Amino acid sequence: MSFPGRGLLKGLAVTWRTMTRRSVTAQYPDSPPELPPRTRGVIALIEENCTVCMLCARECPAWCIYIDSHKDVVPATTEGGRDRSRNVLDRFAIDFSICMYCSICVEVCPFDALHWSPEFEYAELDIRDLTHEKDRLREWMWTVPAPPALDPHAQPAKELGAAEKAAARTASPGRTASPGGGAAGRGAAPDAPGGD
Amino acid sequence: MADALTLTDVLAVVVRLLLVMVAFLVLPLLVGQAEHKAMAHMQSRVGPMYAGGFHGWAQLVADGVKFVQKEDVTPAAADRSVFRLAPAIALLPYLVVMIAIPLGPGLVGQDLDLGLFFVVAVMGVGVIGTLMGGWSSANKFSLLGGIRVAAQLMAYELPFVLAAASVAMAAGTLSLTGIVEAWQPWWLLWQAPAAVVFFVAGLAELQRPPFDMPVADAELVFGPYTEYGGLRFALFILAEYAGIVVLGALTTVLFLGGWHGPFADQLGWLWTLLKTFAVSFLVIWVRVAYPRLREDQLQRLAWQGLVPLVLLQLVLTSVVVVMTR
Numbered sequence: 001m002s003f004p005g006r007g008l009l010k011g012l013a014v015t016w017r018t019m020t021r022r023s024v025t026a027q028y029p030d031s032p033p034e035l036p037p038r039t040r041g042v043i044a045l046i047e048e049n050c051t052v053c054m055l056c057a058r059e060c061p062a063w064c065i066y067i068d069s070h071k072d073v074v075p076a077t078t079e080g081g082r083d084r085s086r087n088v089l090d091r092f093a094i095d096f097s098i099c100m101y102c103s104i105c106v107e108v109c110p111f112d113a114l115h116w117s118p119e120f121e122y123a124e125l126d127i128r129d130l131t132h133e134k135d136r137l138r139e140w141m142w143t144v145p146a147p148p149a150l151d152p153h154a155q156p157a158k159e160l161g162a163a164e165k166a167a168a169r170t171a172s173p174g175r176t177a178s179p180g181g182g183a184a185g186r187g188a189a190p191d192a193p194g195g196d
Numbered sequence: 197m198a199d200a201l202t203l204t205d206v207l208a209v210v211v212r213l214l215l216v217m218v219a220f221l222v223l224p225l226l227v228g229q230a231e232h233k234a235m236a237h238m239q240s241r242v243g244p245m246y247a248g249g250f251h252g253w254a255q256l257v258a259d260g261v262k263f264v265q266k267e268d269v270t271p272a273a274a275d276r277s278v279f280r281l282a283p284a285i286a287l288l289p290y291l292v293v294m295i296a297i298p299l300g301p302g303l304v305g306q307d308l309d310l311g312l313f314f315v316v317a318v319m320g321v322g323v324i325g326t327l328m329g330g331w332s333s334a335n336k337f338s339l340l341g342g343i344r345v346a347a348q349l350m351a352y353e354l355p356f357v358l359a360a361a362s363v364a365m366a367a368g369t370l371s372l373t374g375i376v377e378a379w380q381p382w383w384l385l386w387q388a389p390a391a392v393v394f395f396v397a398g399l400a401e402l403q404r405p406p407f408d409m410p411v412a413d414a415e416l417v418f419g420p421y422t423e424y425g426g427l428r429f430a431l432f433i434l435a436e437y438a439g440i441v442v443l444g445a446l447t448t449v450l451f452l453g454g455w456h457g458p459f460a461d462q463l464g465w466l467w468t469l470l471k472t473f474a475v476s477f478l479v480i481w482v483r484v485a486y487p488r489l490r491e492d493q494l495q496r497l498a499w500q501g502l503v504p505l506v507l508l509q510l511v512l513t514s515v516v517v518v519m520t521r
Binding site for chain 2: 008011021025027
């Protein structure tokens with residue numbers, strides 16, 4: 001059915017219908033926003049997992065990651081053994097005024113030391129204050145959500161199986177695999193320091 | 197004795213004028229706030245929420261305070277006196293018009309025998325203010341906006357006046373009170389085309405969307421208001437909202453039967469106000485729903501649409517009047 005002015009009436013009807021519905025506005029400072037999972041808010045660092053392999057700093061397209069480190073000598077544990085050396089992280093800083101939130105560092109980290117946190121309220125008044133050091137990055141780690149659960153009947157991650165096998169091998173005399181399940185938690189549980 | 201009588205007369209006039217003044221200051225703000233909120237919800241927003249605490253009811257008060265604090269700038273090349281006078285010229289006619297609009301039976305600032313003539317004439321003056329602002333700003337955008345105002349005024353004043361004339365012919369009087377008294381419900385149908393033309397032409401005279409080519413902000417910055425800031429700008433905006441109220445009230449009085457309704461003797465003023473607000477809401481609604489017309493479309497609508505329509509209405513009105521009387 002069409003008559004002159006039908007389009008005009010339709011226009012009025014659309015705005016009227018929208019007016020009668022609840023508006024979708026969320027008043028942000030009063031109500032926290034509902035962020036989707038895996039929101040790229042800020043990059044958090046588990047300092048204990050970092051081996052100073054420099055992969056993140058080298059892959060970063062914006063060159064916004066600063067890493068300083070030195071080598072510590074670990075004395076030999078056995079008589080006549082050889083002293084070992086170990087990397088110690090001195091400085092890990094990300095300049096969020098340069099960072100373009102591409103997530104390459106998080107992807108590339110072999111020891112899961114970098115994670116996305118949904119935290120986004122870290123604005124500063126001076127652009128130089130946007131370079132955040134490792135203690136602040138470590139603080140953000142507490143806000144990283146647990147990874148979403150697997151789908152029902154999905155294969156468990158390969159790393160889980162390997163870790164369980166390794167645990168069973170080392171604990172073969174009598175212990176049941178106690179650390180096996182803990183490997184799933186990618187959260188902030190202070191694991192054994194990275195490296196081998 | 198004679199002295200006392202004149203004193204009460206003077207008092208009555210003062211009270212009436214004060215009431216008109218209060219209405220002039222309050223109603224446009226109500227309409228403005230309604231526009232803030234209604235437009236927001238029509239666009240899935242919530243509009244002002246903080247000023248005043250409850251749903252931003254004091255937003256326009258806060259805006260007013262802000263405008264007062266701003267610097268009063270007059271461009272160096274401007275025609276200073278005209279530039280400064282323009283906002284007042286734009287605003288005052290609506291105040292004057294409000295004096296003649298009847299609110300209820302006997303409730304009117306000043307009942308004029310030539311009320312309709314007076315109202316239409318004075319409303320035309322309001323547009324001159326915008327025209328003055330456009331001319332005196334020494335700004336090409338303002339000037340272009342001013343020229344558009346002039347073209348729009350020429351095009352829409354004619355159907356506006358003819359639509360009003362149709363009602364006057366039907367009622368047989370030019371007095372606004374007389375028109376409301378003569379009004380019958382079936383006039384809603386009989387005078388419907390005139391009502392539509394009156395409303396549309398009024399929208400165009402107020403330069404409200406979809407007829408806001410003079411201030412088309414995408415093309416002309418803000419048209420005649422480009423160089424204005426602070427209180428003078430606020431006066432122009434207030435004039436726009438006062439214009440909405442006046443247009444709503446005039447449409448109510450001429451076409452919607454003014455105070456007619458249940459318990460008209462006691463609640464007549466309420467009916468007039470309700471109808472005025474309904475028309476004002478329609479003004480807001482139309483603004484949200486429709487995009488701005490192009491300048492040539494605007495002219496075509498006036499000369500090829502509204503003028504022939506209202507001429508036909510005049511013929512219809514005169515035929516019916518001659519046959520029934």
